[in-house]
Amino acid sequence: MRTIRIEASRGYDVCVGPGLLKEAPGRLAALFPGARVMLVSDDRVFSLYGKTLLDDLAAAGTETETFVFPHGEKQKNLGTWGELLEALCRSGFTRADVVAALGGGVVGDLAGFAAAAYRRGIPFVQLPTTLLAAVDSSVGGKTGLDLAGGKNQVGAFYQPWLVLCDTETLATLPQEEVLGGSAEVVKYAMIGSEELMRTLEADPAAARSEKVIAACVEMKRDYVLADEFDTGCRQMLNFGHTFGHAAELLSDYRIPHGQAVAMGMAVMTRSAAEAGICSRETADRLLRLLQRLGLPETIPFPAEAVARAARSDKKAQGSRLTLIVPEGVGACRAETVDASELIAWLRRGGLT
Numbered sequence: 001m002r003t004i005r006i007e008a009s010r011g012y013d014v015c016v017g018p019g020l021l022k023e024a025p026g027r028l029a030a031l032f033p034g035a036r037v038m039l040v041s042d043d044r045v046f047s048l049y050g051k052t053l054l055d056d057l058a059a060a061g062t063e064t065e066t067f068v069f070p071h072g073e074k075q076k077n078l079g080t081w082g083e084l085l086e087a088l089c090r091s092g093f094t095r096a097d098v099v100a101a102l103g104g105g106v107v108g109d110l111a112g113f114a115a116a117a118y119r120r121g122i123p124f125v126q127l128p129t130t131l132l133a134a135v136d137s138s139v140g141g142k143t144g145l146d147l148a149g150g151k152n153q154v155g156a157f158y159q160p161w162l163v164l165c166d167t168e169t170l171a172t173l174p175q176e177e178v179l180g181g182s183a184e185v186v187k188y189a190m191i192g193s194e195e196l197m198r199t200l201e202a203d204p205a206a207a208r209s210e211k212v213i214a215a216c217v218e219m220k221r222d223y224v225l226a227d228e229f230d231t232g233c234r235q236m237l238n239f240g241h242t243f244g245h246a247a248e249l250l251s252d253y254r255i256p257h258g259q260a261v262a263m264g265m266a267v268m269t270r271s272a273a274e275a276g277i278c279s280r281e282t283a284d285r286l287l288r289l290l291q292r293l294g295l296p297e298t299i300p301f302p303a304e305a306v307a308r309a310a311r312s313d314k315k316a317q318g319s320r321l322t323l324i325v326p327e328g329v330g331a332c333r334a335e336t337v338d339a340s341e342l343i344a345w346l347r348r349g350g351l352t
């Protein structure tokens with residue numbers, strides 16, 4: 001088991017290793033003596049891990065309530081969020097109680113934003129069960145929801161009190177979800193670690209190992225500590241996301257987040273190689289790795305539609321957008337461009 005300490009506006013431990021869900025009741029009781037726990041999960045994750053966790057919490061003497069909603073990105077909306085807030089209120093939760101998010105990024109983002117808003121903030125812990133949530137969404141305090149006009153358009157920076165990533169839960173992840181999380185791991189390699197890239201090139205399956213998950217959390221910690229509120233270098237973590245979010249939106253969220261990020265990274269890197277910002281070898285290494293992982297290498301929409309959707313991304317500031325552009329493996333830079341230039345970037349990246 002590895003523990004990474006994040007000293008952000010709230011300090012907390014991120015623990016990564018096998019068997020951590022079994023330890024959760026003891027750790028929660030120690031951190032929040034006498035607190036009740038609202039266990040938030042989606043139907044798939046709850047059916048796999050929810051009952052055992054509730055039994056273990058009861059055995060530890062912890063009172064619980066549950067809020068389970070249908071799985072999928074479409075549930076990360078104001079309606080489900082409102083229902084969770086009403087459930088917290090109905091159950092009489094106070095700031096002495098805890099919200100526990102058991103699941104992937106959808107559960108974590110939704111439960112975290114409810115915890116941030118309910119009574120102006122009650123404690124919450126993340127129990128990530130997807131690779132994507134383990135390496136990315138459960139750490140760093142971004143919480144939020146999608147609106148009809150775009151992804152993550154409303155939310156709050158709200159750090160958790162604890163993150164317990166039980167790596168055993170990754171064994172039941174569908175292949176598609178393993179791939180999505182692997183895309184985020186590739187992202188970390190591209191923005192900051194030649195060593196991680198080499199590890200993945202030697203064995204793409206290493207993306208889901210405890211060692212690699214912990215390495216990604218450490219990288220995320222460094223970005224969060226340097227720029228918790230995402231006004232500077234934390235934007236590097238958006239590599240692949242501007243075009244990726246556009247692809248998600250255009251597919252009506254049928255393209256999962258991680259796959260969309262892979263598409264966005266591939267198009268951006270091809271474009272950067274064409275423009276002479278990075279070498280062709282850099283682009284080839286990324287594309288080869290994505291191919292070996294079984295991840296997509298292009299966006300299945302025309303450049304014009306992607307550019308239009310990208311403009312609605314919340315990272316857009318008026319007609320200006322910040323693109324994260326690779327200069328090599330392990331090195332990216334931020335480039336602010338006018339929205340009118342997006343089509344040229346996308347066409348250079350291979351879109352028609």
Ligand SMILES: NC(=O)c1ccc[n+]([C@@H]2O[C@H](COP(=O)([O-])OP(=O)(O)OC[C@H]3O[C@@H](n4cnc5c(N)ncnc54)[C@H](O)[C@@H]3O)[C@@H](O)[C@H]2O)c1
Binds near residue numbers: 043076106136
């Ligand atoms: N807050 C952040 O910093 C941040 C960062 C990256 C992504 N995100 C958000 O995260 C979301 C994507 O997260 P995700 O990919 O985890 O999606 P998800 O939460 O929808 O999970 C994907 C699917 O896997 C299932 N699942 C989860 N754990 C499982 C397990 N152990 N075994 C079997 N099935 C399991 C879920 O039921 C769901 O159907 C997006 O909404 C994205 O915007 C947030």
